[in-house]
Amino acid sequence: xxxxxxxxxxxxxxxxxxxxxxxxxxxxxxxxxxxxxxxxxxxxxxxxxxxxxxxxxxxxxxxxxxxxxxxxxxxxxxxxxxxxxxxxxxxxxxxxxxxxxxxxxxxxxxxxxxxxxxxxxxxxxxxxxxxxxxxxxxxxxxxxxxxxxxxxxxxxxxxxxxxxxxxxxxxxxxxxxxxxxxxxxxxxxxxxxxxxxxxxxxxxxxxxxxxxxxxxxxxxxxxxxxxxxxxxxxxxxxxxxxxxxxxxxxxxxxxxxxxxxxxxxxxxxxxxxxxxxxxxxxxxxxxxxxxxxxxxxxxxxxxxxxxxxxxxxxxxxxxxxxxxxxxxxxxxxxxxxxxxxxxxxxxxxxxxxxxxxxxxxxxxxxxxxxxxxxxxxxxxxxxxxxxxxxxxxxxxxxxxxxxxxxxxxxxxxxxxxxxxxxxxxxxxxxxxxxxxxxxxxxxxxxxxxxxxxxxxxxxxxxxxxxxxxxxxxxxxxxxxxxxxxxxxxxxxxxxxxxxxxxxxxxxxxxxxxxxxxxxxxxxxxxxxxxxxxxxxxxxxxxxxxxxxxxxxxxxxxxxxxxxxxxxxxxxx
Amino acid sequence: xxxxxxxxxxxxxxxxxxxxxxxxxxxxxxxxxxxxxxxxxxxxxxxxxxxxxxxxxxxxxxxxxxxxxxxxxxxxxxxxxxxxxxxxxxxxxxxxxxxxxxxxxxxxxxxxxxxxxxxxxxxxxxxxxxxxxxxxxxxxxxxxxxxxxxxxxxxxxxxxxxxxxxxxxxxxxxxxxxxxxxxxxxxxxxxxxxxxxxxxxxxxxxxxxxxxxxxxxxxxxxxxxxxxx
Numbered sequence: 001x002x003x004x005x006x007x008x009x010x011x012x013x014x015x016x017x018x019x020x021x022x023x024x025x026x027x028x029x030x031x032x033x034x035x036x037x038x039x040x041x042x043x044x045x046x047x048x049x050x051x052x053x054x055x056x057x058x059x060x061x062x063x064x065x066x067x068x069x070x071x072x073x074x075x076x077x078x079x080x081x082x083x084x085x086x087x088x089x090x091x092x093x094x095x096x097x098x099x100x101x102x103x104x105x106x107x108x109x110x111x112x113x114x115x116x117x118x119x120x121x122x123x124x125x126x127x128x129x130x131x132x133x134x135x136x137x138x139x140x141x142x143x144x145x146x147x148x149x150x151x152x153x154x155x156x157x158x159x160x161x162x163x164x165x166x167x168x169x170x171x172x173x174x175x176x177x178x179x180x181x182x183x184x185x186x187x188x189x190x191x192x193x194x195x196x197x198x199x200x201x202x203x204x205x206x207x208x209x210x211x212x213x214x215x216x217x218x219x220x221x222x223x224x225x226x227x228x229x230x231x232x233x234x235x236x237x238x239x240x241x242x243x244x245x246x247x248x249x250x251x252x253x254x255x256x257x258x259x260x261x262x263x264x265x266x267x268x269x270x271x272x273x274x275x276x277x278x279x280x281x282x283x284x285x286x287x288x289x290x291x292x293x294x295x296x297x298x299x300x301x302x303x304x305x306x307x308x309x310x311x312x313x314x315x316x317x318x319x320x321x322x323x324x325x326x327x328x329x330x331x332x333x334x335x336x337x338x339x340x341x342x343x344x345x346x347x348x349x350x351x352x353x354x355x356x357x358x359x360x361x362x363x364x365x366x367x368x369x370x371x372x373x374x375x376x377x378x379x380x381x382x383x384x385x386x387x388x389x390x391x392x393x394x395x396x397x398x399x400x401x402x403x404x405x406x407x408x409x410x411x412x413x414x415x416x417x418x419x420x421x422x423x424x425x426x427x428x429x430x431x432x433x434x435x436x437x438x439x440x441x442x443x444x445x446x447x448x449x450x451x452x453x454x455x456x457x458x459x460x461x462x463x464x465x466x467x468x469x470x471x472x473x474x475x476x477x478x479x480x481x482x483x484x485x486x487x488x489x490x491x492x493x494x495x496x497x498x499x500x501x502x503x504x505x506x507x508x509x510x511x512x513x514x515x516x517x518x519x520x521x522x523x524x525x526x527x528x529x530x531x532x533x534x535x536x537x538x539x540x541x542x543x544x545x546x547x548x549x550x551x552x553x554x555x556x557x558x559x560x561x562x563x564x565x566x567x568x569x570x571x572x
Numbered sequence: 573x574x575x576x577x578x579x580x581x582x583x584x585x586x587x588x589x590x591x592x593x594x595x596x597x598x599x600x601x602x603x604x605x606x607x608x609x610x611x612x613x614x615x616x617x618x619x620x621x622x623x624x625x626x627x628x629x630x631x632x633x634x635x636x637x638x639x640x641x642x643x644x645x646x647x648x649x650x651x652x653x654x655x656x657x658x659x660x661x662x663x664x665x666x667x668x669x670x671x672x673x674x675x676x677x678x679x680x681x682x683x684x685x686x687x688x689x690x691x692x693x694x695x696x697x698x699x700x701x702x703x704x705x706x707x708x709x710x711x712x713x714x715x716x717x718x719x720x721x722x723x724x725x726x727x728x729x730x731x732x733x734x735x736x737x738x739x740x741x742x743x744x745x746x747x748x749x750x751x752x753x754x755x756x757x758x759x760x761x762x763x764x765x766x767x768x769x770x771x772x773x774x775x776x777x778x779x780x781x782x783x784x785x786x787x788x789x790x791x792x793x794x795x796x797x798x799x800x801x
Contacts, residue, residue: 050608051608051610052608053607053608055753055754056608057742057745057753058740058745059655059740059741059742060607061607062617062620062621062658062659062662062666063662063663063666064659064737065740066663066666068666068667069613069616074613075608148797152793155791159780160797160798168797169797170793170797172782172791172799173780173781173783174780174781175758175781175782176758176759176760176773176778176781176782177760177761177773177777178761179761179765179766179769179771182766182771182772183769183771185774185777186771197777197780197781204782204787205782205786205787205788205789205790205801206787206788206789206790207790207791208790209790213787213788215755215756216755216756216757216758217753217754218752219753337769337770338769341765341769342762342764342765342768343748343749343750344749344762344764344765345751345762345765346751346754346758347752347758347761348753348756348758350758380750381752382745382750382753383736383744383745383748385736385740386736387735387736387739387740388732388735388738388739389732389736390732391731391735393713396713396714401710402711402712402713403709403711403728403731404709404710405641405642405705405709405731406640406641406642406643407643407645409641409642409731410642410645410747413735413739414748414749417748
């Protein structure tokens with residue numbers, strides 16, 4: 001069988017259409033280049049009524065929103081999950097990693113939490129600070145102009161607080177706190193924990209005439225049909241097309257490898273079409289990988305050739321290494337002062353927290369090296385599958401009977417509605433060489449492509465941080481006069497989520513100045529092959545106690561500017 | 573007494589005239605339009621709808637039991653009107669791990685009813701039904717749920733599914749009073765609610781928040797990041 005080759009040579013092929021791929025598409029197409037975007041999933045537009053779940057009611061589905069088909073509930077706008085049929089991954093025995101993938105135009109940006117935090121100056125220099133991990137080859141001053149531009153292009157609400165490691169930006173004004181968030185502010189104050197307005201990429205105010213303004217349905221995880229939240233399709237790819245950019249979308253196309261020539265330079269990609277299960281080739285002057293940290297590492301490792309026997313860009317043997325996810329640990333509490341609430345008003349708000357706590361601690365006085373921030377949830381949300389389960393379990397805190405039946409259940413449901421507050425700690429783990437993904441050459445997916453095998457373990461540094469999170473959450477709940485729910489999460493990892501479960505996996509193709517210890521240079525360009533770039537979270541040297549998307553966007557824009565410059569100078 | 577999914581489709585059928593597209597296709601198209609499923613997800617829903625978990629007697633028993641658990645009220649109805657029996661039928665097929673508990677519990681229930689009153693549960697007087705349910709209706713929350721006696725686990729499951737089925741229905745949401753899932757402009761917690769819970773907004777904090785009268789104005793900033801509009 002002959003592999004079908006398209007005669008057209010694109011300027012740039014971009015693999016993946018999430019945050020990194022979308023930003024590269026926008027910048028490169030706006031600069032006039034002919035761009036092909038290759039996406040493993042289907043086309044998706046948040047405004048398409050056929051696929052839209054925003055503003056649906058639970059009773060419109062026979063399963064009332066349960067998560068059988070979509071793990072975060074059936075209204076969640078991600079086509080994928082922890083497991084995808086026909087696309088497995090494996091583990092080294094005794095290790096764990098849960099890998100969340102979403103295959104659709106826009107990728108995981110369609111359902112993400114929109115928490116949009118800049119890294120601070122300290123976050124780029126971890127090793128200098130505490131001797132652990134590695135410093136980035138860039139500092140905050142290198143990325144700041146791009147964060148500024150991302151703020152203005154995409155829109156993020158927040159406030160300038162003058163905090164050293166949680167930098168100011170170009171913010172839209174935040175929404176006012178909800179009732180449970182006022183309780184949180186009060187409770188945190190008692191413990192000296194700072195609370196500031198959330199920083200999320202929803203438009204509380206108009207930023208242009210193409211996108212709508214938030215109408216406070218609280219459903220950003222369903223992807224906004226008014227384009228009032230950030231999704232890569234609606235905010236980057238469609239605008240690039242609309243302004244006349246040459247953007248050709250190849251959807252349902254699964255990239256197998258980056259193809260190379262005799263000199264070892266990239267010539268394009270080969271992909272398998274899901275529609276006819278045949279392999280095709282596309283050619284380009286530059287290949288930009290943005291398939292997600294682990295998927296891009298997989299493509300590189302599968303791109304073996306005479307010139308690149310260890311996989312593309314892998315002369316250092318670092319591809320796949322230093323994989324790390326944010327740490328996470330959660331807890332919830334029942335707050336009696338939030339009982340018997342009036343339901344006279346709509347408090348959906350934006351689809352996420354109106355307030356949060358950036359890291360406040362001094363790690364030099366603690367038994368773990370890096371910080372975490374606290375995310376807060378609660379309120380009178382829309383009922384979905386699971387609402388009303390164990391409706392009067394909190395009776396146990398008043399010494400009355402639990403269970404029963406009859407009219408009393410209606411009273412119980414209303415009495416306790418909106419009385420729970422929950423916390424998620426999201427922190428920084430240390431990037432380690434021995435936490436990695438590699439190719440499992442005994443297993444292929446349904447497209448015949450060798451799959452990833454994960455090898456990841458938490459260390460005591462992360463476990464001690466989780467203990468601090470749990471101590472803090474219990475203290476906060478007690479400060480609010482509440483009762484902590486459930487037993488303290490234990491297990492071998494002190495209540496840490498399994499690696500991968502916070503869905504902030506980064507670091508598999510880390511950047512650096514030394515080609516022996518890093519995969520890309522400080523412009524996200526492979527050390528080994530100068531016409532291949534990686535603009536997802538793979539080049540992150542370290543995850544901060546922040547979420548990774550805003551930094552993916554800023555670095556992708558910065559890399560795109562560099563690509564434009566290099567293409568114009570005919571250096572690549 | 574209970575409209576199963578088959579009967580529901582039949583009801584729709586009467587609206588379809590000669591020469592119109594096949595009924596199945598219409599349902600798929602309208603579902604596609606109205607609740608955002610992928611073709612694969614719709615296929616799975618259709619497949620589950622074509623299967624039957626409970627027989628007619630079991631569905632009737634579920635309906636009777638659900639209204640003992642949550643008695644109907646004027647204005648906001650009850651579990652049958654909210655479609656709870658059909659919901660439990662669907663969920664039992666969607667989450668097969670529940671099936672033994674659901675099916676076995678119904679037989680346990682009739683076994684008790686027959687041995688105590690020589691009638692099936694659905695035909696008993698309310699007082700007799702209560703006599704059977706009272707010993708299994710309450711649970712000790714300190715005992716993990718899977719360590720509780722089977723009949724208590726089963727009744728808890730029936731109560732949970734009845735409650736969630738009702739409160740995710742249009743009637744249940746009305747009863748609860750939830751006011752969201754519609755476009756609006758959030759401008760903070762009403763004063764009477766703040767007062768009720770003994771909290772107040774910090775004026776300094778509020779000064780930083782969006783003035784909703786300016787939400788439609790395009791944002792511009794000075795070089796320092798101060799919003800100008």
